[in-house]
Amino acid sequence: MSSEYYFILAAALFCIGLAVIITKKNAVMVLMGVELVLNAANINFVAVNKNNLVSLDGQFFALFVIVMAAAEAAVGLAIILKLFKYYKTTELDKINQLKG
């Protein structure tokens, strides 16, 4: 299978992720959108590296991204948990103390 299909899949996933980030009002849903975007990039990296037998740069990049996504999700969920303690909601529209 040519790499083209992978790129189309990745681009679609990226667009879905970005749409989720922009439209969803819930902080946790936005984080899920971010995960989709990161995985879209991962598919690209692995697909490009598919036929390259000399270096494994792309594969390694994908592994690093997975680890970073986990770290980001951990910190993100911790902050959202604390936010919930103060505001009793994770709806981003209702969290608007800071303005100006």
Added chain:
Amino acid sequence: MQEKLTAITGSMGYFLPEIAIVISLVLLLIAGLFNAGRLNKLYQVLALAFLAVTMVLVVGQWQEVGDLVRPLPLFNNMVQLTSVSVFWKMICVLGAFITVAMGFGNQDFKDKSSEYYLLAFGVLLGAHLLVMANNLLTIYLSIELLSITAYILTSFSFNAASKEAAVKYLLFGAAASGVMLFGMSWLYALTGTLTIDDVQFLDGLIKANALPFTLAAIMTLAGLLYKISAAPMHIWAPDVYTAAPTPVAAYFSIVPKLAGIGILMKWMMVINLFGSSPVNWTIVLATIAMISIGIGNFSALWQNNVKRLLAYSSIAHSGFLVAGLVAYSETAYKAILFYSAIYLLMNMAAFLFVNHAEKEWGYTKVEDYKGLINVQPLLGVALVIVMIALTGLPPTGGFTGKFLIFSALWDSYVESGNDWSLYLLIFGLMNTVIALFYYLKLPYYIIFKNAEQKPQKQLIFSLQNFIGFFLVVMILLSFFKPDSLMRIINSVSFAF
């Protein structure tokens, strides 16, 4: 295999400051296990000592790279040691030193202080790696290291507002770095390599189609602009600066921002593709710079909160730093280095005094500063000088910095006939006048208004005020005698 291992062990000798940062991070983590509540001061002293060691190592590196003509590749070219990167590292360590000297402000959560200093070291490590990065993977990882630690630091006020700022910072930052990563994956697809100064990388980009290259480069640029809080990726900055603890806001306005400028300088050299890029990047950058300067200055006009005002001012300052990139010449790059050094001095001084006023007297609004000059003449005068420097008026270093950037823009207009440099120059000059209105609001309240109730006279001698006054003297000195700083910057070489 053998070669690669020798390359790694051989690189260790040039990696000492970063190793020192990691070791001090671990030591602070261990020290934090012992009765954190009461040892608050000890952690600060420890952190300052570690930073001093790091500074000594970085200065040692500066002497080492002095006679380096070509950049020194480390760890199989994952990072690169150049005199520029060592200069940025000096600035970052200095910024971290002043931040740590400001201390851990929160009296109710003293047991969290070791974590606070530890996270500050995390940000510093990210900044060090970012300015040395020579590989897309290193750029991504160091930006994430900077960001993730910064999200946690933002929430260190432990109140509702700081959590809100942290979540905004987090969601916005995660989205920006995701977009950057997708852009990087395209660049990898176009070139087949991750090393950004590789011949294969540049060759691949030159041969690539214009549209995918432009999209990928702009997406990657988005992540970098987010780090330097330039428009259109600046939206997080005012909220984060307002709600985060003041030392953290000071830290964010210096270290991640200047490290971002450091990598942006390199990145612009790469995607310019020796002038054969399908996009005219000077137009893109000039637009970004104009929007940043404009948004920063105009929004600051309505601000009442001092920290929010400084946040908008820092957005405008990133605009001026990006303006240096528009000129795109060696003089311009040197002007950026000079401006950054001065920016470190004046912004840190401003935050030091604001932090003091907030902690001792509870001042947060501009009106609170009424008649400060009658009560604390020394502090009042110092703040006035800092505000004049931030505006960019003589006799302060802020003027010299802006002057160098503007003259670099003028040179680029005269030499290469780049119209955008001229537009940007005119726009920047006009905005300096607008900036007068809000920067001088604080001096106006300090000098010409009389306080209704005066805060009792207090001794203002503390470590942080001492550093603040020292910085003010440096700001004045950098106007009258900029030669020593210039000499340092002139020995920087931009070989690529």
